[in-house]
Amino acid sequence: MSKFLSLPDPSLPPQLAALSRAATRQEPGSGYSTNIRPLRRRITPSPGCTAPENPLIIPSTDPCPQNETMIQGFEWYVPSSHSTSYTHWQRLTKAIPQLGSLGITKMWIPPACKAADAKNGNGYDIYDLWDLGEFEQKGSAPTKWGSKAQLELLCKIAEGSGVKIIFDAVLNHKTGADYKEKVKAKKVDPLDRNKELDGGEAKEIESWTGFNFPGRGGRYSNREWNKHHFTGVDWDDITRQKGIWKLEGKEWSNDVDEEVGNYDFLMFADVDHRHPEVQQDIFDWVRWLPTQLKMGGLRLDAIKHYSFRFQKSLLEHIDRNVENGRDWFIVGEYWREDSEFLAKYIEYMDHRIALFDVPLCSNFSRISMAGERGDMRELFNDALCLWKPNNVVTFVVNHDTQQGQSLETPVAPWFLPHAYSLILLRANTGLPCVFYSDLYGSFANGPSSFIPPMSGNPSLLARLILLRKLYAYGTQHDYFWHSDFVGFTREGHPSHSGGAGLAVLMSNRWSWAREKMFVGQQHTGEQWIDVLEQCPGKVTIDEQGWGDFTVPGNRGCSVWINETAEGRWDVTSLQFDSDIYGIQAEMGRRQHQVERRQQEINELSRQTLDSDLPSA
Numbered sequence: 001m002s003k004f005l006s007l008p009d010p011s012l013p014p015q016l017a018a019l020s021r022a023a024t025r026q027e028p029g030s031g032y033s034t035n036i037r038p039l040r041r042r043i044t045p046s047p048g049c050t051a052p053e054n055p056l057i058i059p060s061t062d063p064c065p066q067n068e069t070m071i072q073g074f075e076w077y078v079p080s081s082h083s084t085s086y087t088h089w090q091r092l093t094k095a096i097p098q099l100g101s102l103g104i105t106k107m108w109i110p111p112a113c114k115a116a117d118a119k120n121g122n123g124y125d126i127y128d129l130w131d132l133g134e135f136e137q138k139g140s141a142p143t144k145w146g147s148k149a150q151l152e153l154l155c156k157i158a159e160g161s162g163v164k165i166i167f168d169a170v171l172n173h174k175t176g177a178d179y180k181e182k183v184k185a186k187k188v189d190p191l192d193r194n195k196e197l198d199g200g201e202a203k204e205i206e207s208w209t210g211f212n213f214p215g216r217g218g219r220y221s222n223r224e225w226n227k228h229h230f231t232g233v234d235w236d237d238i239t240r241q242k243g244i245w246k247l248e249g250k251e252w253s254n255d256v257d258e259e260v261g262n263y264d265f266l267m268f269a270d271v272d273h274r275h276p277e278v279q280q281d282i283f284d285w286v287r288w289l290p291t292q293l294k295m296g297g298l299r300l301d302a303i304k305h306y307s308f309r310f311q312k313s314l315l316e317h318i319d320r321n322v323e324n325g326r327d328w329f330i331v332g333e334y335w336r337e338d339s340e341f342l343a344k345y346i347e348y349m350d351h352r353i354a355l356f357d358v359p360l361c362s363n364f365s366r367i368s369m370a371g372e373r374g375d376m377r378e379l380f381n382d383a384l385c386l387w388k389p390n391n392v393v394t395f396v397v398n399h400d401t402q403q404g405q406s407l408e409t410p411v412a413p414w415f416l417p418h419a420y421s422l423i424l425l426r427a428n429t430g431l432p433c434v435f436y437s438d439l440y441g442s443f444a445n446g447p448s449s450f451i452p453p454m455s456g457n458p459s460l461l462a463r464l465i466l467l468r469k470l471y472a473y474g475t476q477h478d479y480f481w482h483s484d485f486v487g488f489t490r491e492g493h494p495s496h497s498g499g500a501g502l503a504v505l506m507s508n509r510w511s512w513a514r515e516k517m518f519v520g521q522q523h524t525g526e527q528w529i530d531v532l533e534q535c536p537g538k539v540t541i542d543e544q545g546w547g548d549f550t551v552p553g554n555r556g557c558s559v560w561i562n563e564t565a566e567g568r569w570d571v572t573s574l575q576f577d578s579d580i581y582g583i584q585a586e587m588g589r590r591q592h593q594v595e596r597r598q599q600e601i602n603e604l605s606r607q608t609l610d611s612d613l614p615s616a
Contacts, residue, residue, distance in 0.1 A: 056427050056476040064493040067468050069424065070106035070166065070433040071099060074122075076399040077443040078110075078436075080144045082119045084581075087146030091580050093154045095440075098577060100161030102462055103469030106329065107158060108166040108299050108433065112143060112151055116176025120144055122399075123168065124301065125268070127176040128213050129285045130220045132292065137215030138176055148292075155294040164296025166329065167289065171282060172302040174225065175268035177208035180237050181227045185245035188232075193244065193252060194261040202248045206237035209269050220288060223281045232270045257304035257336065266305040273310035283317050290323055297329035300353075304334045308348065315352045329431075331355065331393050335400075335407060337362055343387040354391045357384040357430060360423075361395060361409055368415035372508050372555075375483040379422065385430040392430035394423040402437065403444040413455055417532065417557040418506045420461055424468040425504055425559070426488060427476040434465060440580045453578055462576035463531060467559060470567045471502045477518050485513040485551060491520035500565035503528065505549045506557040514550045521545035523562065530558040531571050538563065 058064075073092050081087035088110075096107065111123025114131035118138035123145075131137055134148040141147065155165050184202040189195040211225035231250040235242055244265055246252065250272060252264035264270060272278055289295065298318075303311055311332075318325040331354040336342060339359050346355060360383040367374035385392045396419040401409035411419060416438065423432040437444075439458050442451040454461050473493035480486045485507035492501030501520060507513045519528075519541060527538045528547060534556045539547045551558045561568060 056478075058427060058473070058475045058491075058493070060474065060494050060499075064473055064495045066105075066496070067103065067472055068105040068431055069103050069465055069468055070108060070393065070431055071104050071439070072395075072398055072433055072436050073107045074110040074145075074399065075435070075437040075442050075444075076122065076402060076405060078144075079443060079447055079581075080120050081142065081146050082140070082144070083447075086582075087142065087150055088144070089146035089150035089154045093150070093157050095577075095580055096154070096158050096163055097161045100158075100163045102465045102576075104163055104434075104465065106164045106166055106296065106431075108331075109154075109168060110145055111168040111170050111301070112145060113170065114138060114143060118143060124170055125175050126170040127174065128211075128216060129282075130213070130288075131216055135215045135217075135219070137213065152293060159294045164329070165293065166297045166299050166331070167293070167295050168299045168301060169286070170301045171271065171273075172266055172305050173268040173270050174211060174230075175208075177210050177269065178212050178214060179210035180206045180208045181210050183207050183209070183227045184248035185233070185236075186248070188244050188246055190244055190260070192261040193246075193263070193265060196246075204238070205233075205245055207233040207245070207247070207269070208235065208237065209233065221281065221284060223277065223284075225281075229272055229275050229278050230269045231272045232265045234265075234267060253307040253310075255308040256306060257334075259304075259336075263305055266302055271306065273307045279310065279313070282314065283321070286314070286318060287322050290325075296327070297331070300330065300332040303332040304336065308345070311353075312349055315349060319352070329354070331431075333400075334358075339382045339384045339387050342384050346388050346391045351388075351391055354393050354431065355384060355388075356398075356433075357392050357394045359383050360385060361397075361401060361411075364396060364411050364415065364419045365409045367508075368412035368419070369410060371412070372484060372510065374508055376486045376506070376508060377480045377483055379480075379486070383429075385428070389428040389430050393433050394430045395433040395435065396420060396423065397435040397438065398433070402435075402442070414555050415508075416454055417460060417464070420464050421504050421506060421557055421559060424464050425472045425490065425502060427472075427490065432468070434461065439576070440578050441583075450581075450583055458578035459574055459576040460532060463571055463574055464559070466567075466571055466574060467502065467531065467561070470497045470571070471500050471561055471565065474499075474501055475520070479515055479517055481515075482513075484509040485515070487515045487517055487549065487551075489517050489519045491522070497566040500562050500567075503547060503549050503560040504558070505551040505560075507551045507553075508555050509553065510555065511553040512550060513553075514548060516546055516548050518544075518546050526562045526564075528560040529563045530560050531568070532557065532559050533572075534558045 078088055112132050113123060113126055114128040114137050115121030115123050116125045116127045116138055118140035121144060127138055132148040132151060133143040135141060158165050182204055185205050186200060186202050187197045189197055207227060209227040209230050232244060232246045234244055252262045257263040318328060334342060334355050335358055337359045342355050363379055363381060367379060380386055385394055396411055400407040423429060438454050438461055441453045444451060472490055473496045474491035477489045487505040489503040490501045492499045503517055503519055505515055523541045524543050524545060526541045529538055534552050535550050535558045539549055541547045549560055
């Protein structure tokens, strides 16, 4: 963290040095706490406790806008649009009205710019920022995800459905160059980028660093890129060897993450963000982008690998010069488990950026994979959402952490309802992001082996999203008292669903658990039911506002609401259409064909039998 102290005007917050453990009052209308605080490592009752301690107080008189929820609109293994009947943009266009009705307000789409592998690349192998699937380059006009026209339609339909598109911007590197160049470079140690190999001698290599984008022909931008616009490369075409070479006359940025000594270089040809022509091209591009697409923000890839100063200037440029840029939601991918460091990064960026809650994702993995040995009281230990709730995106799985990826962070399947309940239904825990595969399934095991979503029950996650929209409001009470089961309640807010609240209880044990929890005296006499249908029966709220809630002995999760709450039937009758690939429809069609063929065989057999019978 000393890095931030060396940057110009870091403006570090004094509250990071003295963190409050007091109950916090929610900022009116914001949905977020005004104080920065880490969650107590243990939430334990005092002896003889008869009332909930340290509630997160959210006055019913404060304005209370609808909760926001984001979905990541892809996984790593989505089939290429060039090998399927419908493109991914078309699939999302069809799905987005239903998502909007559930309560999804933002969709993070995959990188839409032309990739080096245009037909199959996910877009992180970025070639041309200015080609959104429009020009015949790298073997295709459309990207893996579809054409620019299809993307434009997706953005238009999303806007009409109340969903803002978050564009995935890959600004750290380029690849797929149009020609190679001779350049002198120094080879460096991959484990310590500040250590030069071969005695620090610069040798001539051939680097793929020439980009003239011939297929685009100067449309939108006539900027061409060459070796002067990059700091390093990972391939020498003379020796045909992989490695990391720092180009002569260049230095790594000194304001990047310090992992491996200096983590400026990540892959391919590393962009030099200090070069004025690079800065201008990126600034021009981000101002051009919303003239092409209806969008509501950016997801910035790999921000730990490029200059923090450049990042800050980019955010300032967006606010000053991009149409409606001040309203954009911007989230950065900074993969690091040190919440205090991440909080200071947010401070340095003047709170203009959100970060993904990597420490929370790690907690979900560690505790769920430990099974009944996991301590559920530690679920939020050092989570970023408890330091910076207004500047964090919480998630359970994403395309980097899913099966087979470099940052694979497995979350046990039985724990998925627990994790999603925690990020979707709690107060002051940032913007939750739902993963595409948990609603629509995955092809992680190969194109011919489909993995169904959420153990074959996507409607469970869809219900949790809808529960967030309808009931996850009002003062919160925590019951993190036991290592093997925890709970919390929300009292509700008068402006949503008639003030109905909810109660959540979850367990990692193999026996039933019971917890008496406070839901508010305004709910006295109500009959509450488990809308996840884990627990039979009803819970009556007593005259003091308490209910005796249960969770089944199958490492279960139960979510309770008033059985007569507004919108209750919308939740319990919800059948989510997860068949985004048409697999179920195709299976149904084939089954119908089999049944029809069997009927034909039966009829033919009957006719044959009739013809063999002797005549009267």
